[in-house]
Every structure is written in C-alpha cells, then in structure tokens.
Amino acid sequence: xxxxxxxxxxxxxxxxxxxxxxxxxxxxxxxxxxxxxxxxxxxxxxxxxxxxxxxxxxxxxxxxxxxxxxxxxxxxxxxxxxxxxxxxxxxxxxxxxxxxxxxxxxxxxxxxxxxxxxxxxxxxxxxxxxxxxxxxxxxxxxxxxxxxxxxxxxxxxxxxxxxxxxxxxxxxxxxxxxxxxxxxxxxxxxxxxxxxxxxxxxxxxxxxxxxxxxxxxxxxxxxxxxxxxxxxxxxxxxxxxxxxxx
Numbered sequence: 563x564x565x566x567x568x569x570x571x572x573x574x575x576x577x578x579x580x581x582x583x584x585x586x587x588x589x590x591x592x593x594x595x596x597x598x599x600x601x602x603x604x605x606x607x608x609x610x611x612x613x614x615x616x617x618x619x620x621x622x623x624x625x626x627x628x629x630x631x632x633x634x635x636x637x638x639x640x641x642x643x644x645x646x647x648x649x650x651x652x653x654x655x656x657x658x659x660x661x662x663x664x665x666x667x668x669x670x671x672x673x674x675x676x677x678x679x680x681x682x683x684x685x686x687x688x689x690x691x692x693x694x695x696x697x698x699x700x701x702x703x704x705x706x707x708x709x710x711x712x713x714x715x716x717x718x719x720x721x722x723x724x725x726x727x728x729x730x731x732x733x734x735x736x737x738x739x740x741x742x743x744x745x746x747x748x749x750x751x752x753x754x755x756x757x758x759x760x761x762x763x764x765x766x767x768x769x770x771x772x773x774x775x776x777x778x779x780x781x782x783x784x785x786x787x788x789x790x791x792x793x794x795x796x797x798x799x800x801x802x803x804x805x806x807x808x
Contacts, residue, residue: 703766
C-alpha cells in the first residue's frame with residue numbers, strides 16, 4: 563500500500579511543488595551517463611520527475627510505482643509519452659533488459675517488510691541485463707535523521723498555482739528499532755481541508771544491505787557518499803555479474 567502523500571489524488575497532485583528542489587537527482591543522472599545507460603528502470607518513480615529527466619536525454623525509461631495517483635500525475639506531464647509507466651512493484655514486472663535500475667530518495671527505505679525488500683532486489687536483478695547496475699540510497703542510521711523531523715523544523719506554507727496556500731509539517735510518531743514512523747500534515751487554505759499521511763522507513767546498516775545484495779547475486783562495486791547529504795547517506799552501487807547466478 564502506498565502512503566497517502568503518494569496515493570491520495572489531492573496530495574499526489576501537490577507533491578512536486580511541495581518538494582521542488584530535486585537536486586538530489588543530479589547524481590543519478592550523472593551515474594546514468596557514467597554507465598552509458600540506454601534503458602533504465604526507475605523503481606518507485608512517484609510522479610515521474612527522475613524518469614522524465616532521463617527521457618529528456620533520449621534514454622528509454624520504465625517507471626514503476628504502487629501509487630496509482632502518482633502514476634496518473636506522471637502520465638499527465640509534458641513528454642510523459644516518452645516513458646513507460648507501470649502501476650505496481652518491482653516484484654511483478656514484465657520481461658525487461660535494462661542497463662540501470664534505480665531507487666531514488668526514500669524508496670529503498672520505504673520498503674520496510676524484509677520479504678518485500680528481498681523480492682524487490684530480486685525483481686531488479688531479473689530486470690537487469692548481465693553487467694547492468696542497481697543504484698539506490700539509504701540514510702545512515704548512526705546520523706539519527708529522525709531527530710530533526712518535527713513541526714518547528716519543517717513547517718512551511720507553499721503557494722501553489724491553481725490550489726492556493728498549503729501548510730505542511732512533519733511530526734515524528736515512533737522509533738521502534740530500525741523502523742521510524744512519522745506523519746505529514748497538510749492544510750489547504752482554499753477550503754480548510756486537513757489531510758495527513760503516515761509513513762514508516764526502515765533504517766538499514768551498511769553491512770546489512772551489502773549482505774542482502776550479495777545474497778541476491780549482486781556484486782557490490784562501491785558504497786558512495788550522497789552529494790546532497792554528505793556523511794548522512796549511503797549510495798549503493800551493485801552490479802549483476804556477466805555470468806548470472808546458477
């Protein structure tokens with residue numbers, strides 16, 4: 563099930579203007595260029611921002627996301643016909659042979675169920691051509707990012723054309739081991755409607771992720787620093803070997 567911030571039509575429609583700075587995607591665009599990727603699978607594509615950045619560069623992109631409302635937003639954008647959109651998850655994809663599979667932003671951490679995570683890694687592996695790469699990021703648990711998730715640090719009022727003012731803020735709900743739950747609240751000035759969206763992220767240790775990748779047949783090539791959050795995130799770069807697992 564997708565969180566309401568992605569799955570509720572009214573919230574999906576304002577997701578992009580509420581998160582307008584997507585400079586975090588620059589590093590992923592550069593990696594696509596670094597690997598010479600011509601076909602990319604964007605897992606958890608959301609409203610299609612990254613997928614369309616790649617499509618604008620002539621790359622064939624398949625965007626998959628479980629939130630129909632977000633897929634609808636992506637399909638409504640200029641140039642969306644240059645990408646292929648699938649409402650679903652990486653565990654049940656049509657046959658693909660891509661050069662690069664990605665999970666940007668919080669996508670990897672939002673897959674909290676261990677079996678669902680294993681199926682996602684397996685689905686990405688099967689979609690990659692031999693020698694293809696999987697790239698994704700996760701926050702370093704040691705940095706305890708959730709300690710900054712409060713109303714005081716996050717409150718904002720965003721004026722959105724055709725919508726009006728929207729107040730938004732985040733509040734930490736619970737920390738239970740590696741699972742962190744938080745709630746976004748949105749208040750629409752136009753009609754006073756208040757909507758909330760609860761989310762849970764799993765904070766995995768670096769060694770844990772590397773072990774999981776190897777177990778699925780990947781070769782872990784490197785663990786990089788996130789340029790937009792130096793020292794706060796791990797960026798995993800894994801490869802499907804040329805000779806596939808038996």
